[in-house]
Amino acid sequence: MSIKIKTILIIASLLTAVSTFATRQKADTTYTFRFVPQKDMFYVPLDGNDRELARLLECVRRNKDSILGGSLPLYVDGYCNSLDSEKENLRMAAIRSNRVKSELIVRGGIKEECFITKPHAKSHAADGDLVIVRLTVPAPEASAVESAGLSKAEEERLAAERAEQERKAAEERRKAEEERHAAEKAEADRPAKEQAARQAEQPQEITATSLESPSSAPYHFALRANLLRWATLTPDLGLEWRVHPSWGILVNGSWTSWSWNGKDRRYALWEVMPGVRYYTGKEKRGYLGVMFKAGEFNYKLSATGKQGDLMGGGITGGYQLRLSDALSLDFNVAVGCLHADYEKYEVIDGVRVRAGKETKNWWGPVNAGVTLVWKLF
Structure with a gap:
């Protein structure tokens, strides 16, 4: 009887330890960014990408020291299945991953060494045009929150403000990128348009010449x-x-x-x-x-x-x-x-x-x- 009691007490102790560890350790935190099929441009406002990016940047800010120290790597998985071949899909997935990493490097202040990147030609989801960023973040101690002197509501308000700022900045970058692409396209199309304009003017010049008065035309x-x-x-x-x-x-x-x-x-x-x-x-x-x-x-x-x-x-x-x-x-x-x-x-x-x-x-x-x-x- 005493053996059974000891066994039960040991199991209860293990369960308590696991529960305590689980409360102190979060599961992998996942951030999903969606892309337009067959395109590699990272549109921040697309399908909630701005909210995901704001959450991820906030997480990076809180854990920046651990990320830069190498104890908390960011796993970046790029997915693409909208192109014709596996080689093209892998290349597109790698480019998309780099687009997301560039945003984090520039706006989060981290380095290329902080990432572990892997492209995929297939996706486990129905939508295969996305990039997923994962990292395992320790749960904050209650005392840390209390020592910061901020309530949960106050933290949510600050996070919302930062998210709104990030959204506006992303919108400005998107507009600037679209204007740059439009200017490049206009410059590339300019020779063809000038050639078409010259061809369109040529018949008019011929018509104008044919309509000249007989006095201006040379006689024989x-x-x-x-x-x-x-x-x-x-x-x-x-x-x-x-x-x-x-x-x-x-x-x-x-x-x-x-x-x-x-x-x-x-x-x-x-x-x-x-x-x-x-x-x-x-x-x-x-x-x-x-x-x-x-x-x-x-x-x-x-x-x-x-x-x-x-x-x-x-x-x-x-x-x-x-x-x-x-x-x-x-x-x-x-x-x-x-x-x-x-x-x-x-x-x-x-x-x-x-x-x-x-x-x-x-x-x-x-x-x-x-x-x-x-x-x-």
């Missing part, structure tokens, strides 16, 4: 008449061929023969003047070019007449003023050199009498015109 052939020559009773006609929108080849010819006062006065000449022009500007109105002039003349406007030939050339420039779709005025001037060989003569009793021969070179303006241009096509 045009008939020309120098009105200054016509004003001096010297008929003048010419033709221009635009071999290119910027290049033109032209030739003008003049001829006249007048006599009066019983043929004692005379004004006669013929000239041929070819040239090449380069048109400038958007509408190809202004131009620069070169010209050549050759001809013969017979002037007797006083007692002595002059009869001979001339040759020369120079640089020409001008501008075409639009009058209508088919007509323009061409203002031009040429500067260069003219060489003239001629004989002087007098008329005595109706007979020309030679009075000498001369040669002259003239440097300066060699041609001027206000030319009417009629665009044929």
Whole structure:
């Protein structure tokens, strides 16, 4: 009978010791963080992650010395089963674990050596996209709480305040991360958008060019008449061929023969003047070019007449003023050199009498015109 009593007392003592130890030692504390399938970004506000993170940071704060000392490691298990292969799932699980550890290192002030990490390609739960952090935390002695001078309600209030602060900070980090991702995506998409914009503008440019007025489009052939020559009773006609929108080849010819006062006065000449022009500007109105002039003349406007030939050339420039779709005025001037060989003569009793021969070179303006241009096509 005494043996049975002793046995019962021993068992009761063991049960009491186990109960006392259990009251002083907590089971593993577990914190679960959820992730979006196939994504590695740690969204703190997702599915209560902010509350779990606040609880975990509070636990880390209370036990920081033990964690840094190595007596209280944090077990980090990453899970992923939303990708196609086991290798991809393990890689994703490891990245997610590192995301959670980075939050704890930065905000909790602990080190990489405080973690024991293991990725998993499968999960024991229906949702396989998560990270679980576990650590075994000794239960606080009642005297420790009393010595802190804080009631349970006061501790809960402080914990709630810290959780709210952590939540706001996490929300700010999430927004900053989203803005950074949006900026990176916009920068990556910028070349494609610029290329699309250029392609979209190209048809508009073609359309605008096709809708230009006929006057701004270069002509191919045009008939020309120098009105200054016509004003001096010297008929003048010419033709221009635009071999290119910027290049033109032209030739003008003049001829006249007048006599009066019983043929004692005379004004006669013929000239041929070819040239090449380069048109400038958007509408190809202004131009620069070169010209050549050759001809013969017979002037007797006083007692002595002059009869001979001339040759020369120079640089020409001008501008075409639009009058209508088919007509323009061409203002031009040429500067260069003219060489003239001629004989002087007098008329005595109706007979020309030679009075000498001369040669002259003239440097300066060699041609001027206000030319009417009629665009044929």
